[in-house]
Amino acid sequence: MSMPTIKHVRAFTIRGGGADYHDQADGHWIDDHIATPMSKYPEYRQSRRSFGLNVLGTLVVEIEASDGTVGFSVTTGGDLGCWIVEKHLARFIEGARVTDIEKIWDQMYNATLFYGRKGIVLNTISGVDLALWDLLAKVRKEPVHALLGGPVRDELSFYATGARPDLAKDMGFIGGKMPLHHGPAEREEGLKKNLDMLADMRARVGSDFWLMLDCWMSLDVEYATRLATAARNEFGLKWIEEALSPDDYWGYAELRRNVPRGLLVSTGEHEATRWGFRLLLEMACCDILQPDVGWCGGITELIKISNLADAHGKLVVPHGSSVYSYHFVITRHNSPFAEFLMMAPKADEVVPMFNPQLLDEPVPVNGRMKASALDAPGFGVRLNPDCALHRPFPR
Ligand SMILES: C[C@H](O)[C@H](O)[C@@H](O)[C@@H](O)C(=O)O
Numbered sequence: 064m065s066m067p068t069i070k071h072v073r074a075f076t077i078r079g080g081g082a083d084y085h086d087q088a089d090g091h092w093i094d095d096h097i098a099t100p101m102s103k104y105p106e107y108r109q110s111r112r113s114f115g116l117n118v119l120g121t122l123v124v125e126i127e128a129s130d131g132t133v134g135f136s137v138t139t140g141g142d143l144g145c146w147i148v149e150k151h152l153a154r155f156i157e158g159a160r161v162t163d164i165e166k167i168w169d170q171m172y173n174a175t176l177f178y179g180r181k182g183i184v185l186n187t188i189s190g191v192d193l194a195l196w197d198l199l200a201k202v203r204k205e206p207v208h209a210l211l212g213g214p215v216r217d218e219l220s221f222y223a224t225g226a227r228p229d230l231a232k233d234m235g236f237i238g239g240k241m242p243l244h245h246g247p248a249e250r251e252e253g254l255k256k257n258l259d260m261l262a263d264m265r266a267r268v269g270s271d272f273w274l275m276l277d278c279w280m281s282l283d284v285e286y287a288t289r290l291a292t293a294a295r296n297e298f299g300l301k302w303i304e305e306a307l308s309p310d311d312y313w314g315y316a317e318l319r320r321n322v323p324r325g326l327l328v329s330t331g332e333h334e335a336t337r338w339g340f341r342l343l344l345e346m347a348c349c350d351i352l353q354p355d356v357g358w359c360g361g362i363t364e365l366i367k368i369s370n371l372a373d374a375h376g377k378l379v380v381p382h383g384s385s386v387y388s389y390h391f392v393i394t395r396h397n398s399p400f401a402e403f404l405m406m407a408p409k410a411d412e413v414v415p416m417f418n419p420q421l422l423d424e425p426v427p428v429n430g431r432m433k434a435s436a437l438d439a440p441g442f443g444v445r446l447n448p449d450c451a452l453h454r455p456f457p458r
C-alpha cells in the first residue's frame with residue numbers, strides 16, 4: 064500500500080477556553096487568586112488573566128493528505144503558532160509522506176533552534192506532531208495508542224485538578240490536586256491560609272485520599288521547604304508540584320533534598336524536549352515528571368522523554384491535555400495514572416477538558432476510563448463546527 068503524501072497544512076486560532084483552558088470567564092476556580100511568579104505584584108495577584116495567561120489562545124493544526132484524510136490537533140499557541148506553522152514549518156510538512164513523522168520532527172526542531180528550543184515554538188511543533196499522529200492513525204484506521212504499542216491496562220485511572228478535592232473523591236477520582244493561592248509575598252499570613260486550606264480539605268476527604276498542591280512556579284526554595292514540610296507532616300500531602308521556576312534545576316534539587324521522606328516532588332509541565340527532561344532527571348529534581356504533550360514536543364518527543372524517565376525509574380504523568388495524553392498514558396507502565404482538569408467553573412462536575420472545541424472528547428466515569436473509550440481512529444475526536452476558526456496567515 065503506497066502511503067499518501069501531505070498536500071496541505073493549515074493553522075487556525077480559536078478564542079475562548081478549549082486548549083487555552085485558562086481563558087475562562089470571571090468566577091472560574093482556575094483564575095481565583097492562584098499563586099504565580101507574578102503574585103509579588105499586588106495588581107496581578109487576583110487573576111492570572113490580568114498578567115496575560117490567556118493571551119495566546121488555541122492553535123489548531125490541520126493536515127490534509129493526498130487521499131483526503133485530515134488529521135488535526137489543538138494546543139496552546141494562537142496567532143503566534145499560526146505564523147510559525149504557515150511561514151516556517153509548512154515547508155517540512157507539505158510533500159512529505161504521512162509516515163515521515165520522525166524526519167519532520169527533526170527538521171522542525173533543528174530549523175527553529177535559532178529562535179525556539181522551548182515555549183511557543185515547541186508548543187507549535189507539538190501541535191504539528193499531534194496532528195501528524197492523528198493523520199497517520201486515521202490513514203491506518205487505528206487509534207493512536209495502537210501505533211504506540213497498545214494498552215498495558217484495561218482502563219485509565221485519574222486524579223482531579225481543581226478547587227474541590229472533596230467533590231472529586233465523591234466522583235471516584237484517586238486524588239485531588241488543588242491550586243496554591245498565596246505566595247511568599249503574602250508572608251506568614253499567606254502561608255497559614257495555604258495550610259488552613261489543606262487542613263480543611265484533609266478533614267473533608269479523610270486520611271487515605273491523595274491530596275496534592277500545585278504551586279505553578281510561584282515559590283522560592285525556603286518557602287517551598289516550609290510549606291512542604293508542614294503539609295506533609297500535618298496533612299499527609301502526596302506531592303508538591305511545580306514549586307519553582309522551570310529554569311531553577313538547582314532549586315528543585317535542593318527542595319527535593321529538603322522535603323520530608325515520602326513527600327513526592329513533581330514538575331515539568333513547562334519543560335520541553337528530551338534535553339530539558341534529561342536535566343530534571345540527572346540533577347535529581349523530582350520524583351514525577353509532568354510533560355504536557357501539547358507543549359513538550361508532541362508524542363514523538365514524549366516517547367523519548369518517557370523512555371529516559373523509565374530508565375531512571377521515574378514516573379511520567381503528563382499534564383492535562385485530554386486525549387493527547389490519554390492515548391500515551393494507557394500504553395506506558397511508568398505512567399500509572401492520568402490527570403483530569405476539572406474545567407467546570409466550580410469544579411463540581413465532569414465536563415470535557417477542551418470544552419467546547421472537541422466533539423466526542425471522552426471523560427472519566429467514576430474517575431476511570433476504559434481503554435475501549437479510546438478505540439476510534441486517530442485521537443478519536445472532531446473539531447466542533449460551532450467553534451469559529453480563524454486563519455490569520457492563509458497561503
Ligand atoms: C491548577 C494550576 O494552577 C494550573 O492551572 C494547571 O493548568 C496545571 O498546573 C496543572 O497541573 O493542571
Ligand SMILES: [Mg+2]
Pocket residue numbers: 277279304305332382
Ligand atoms: Mg501543574
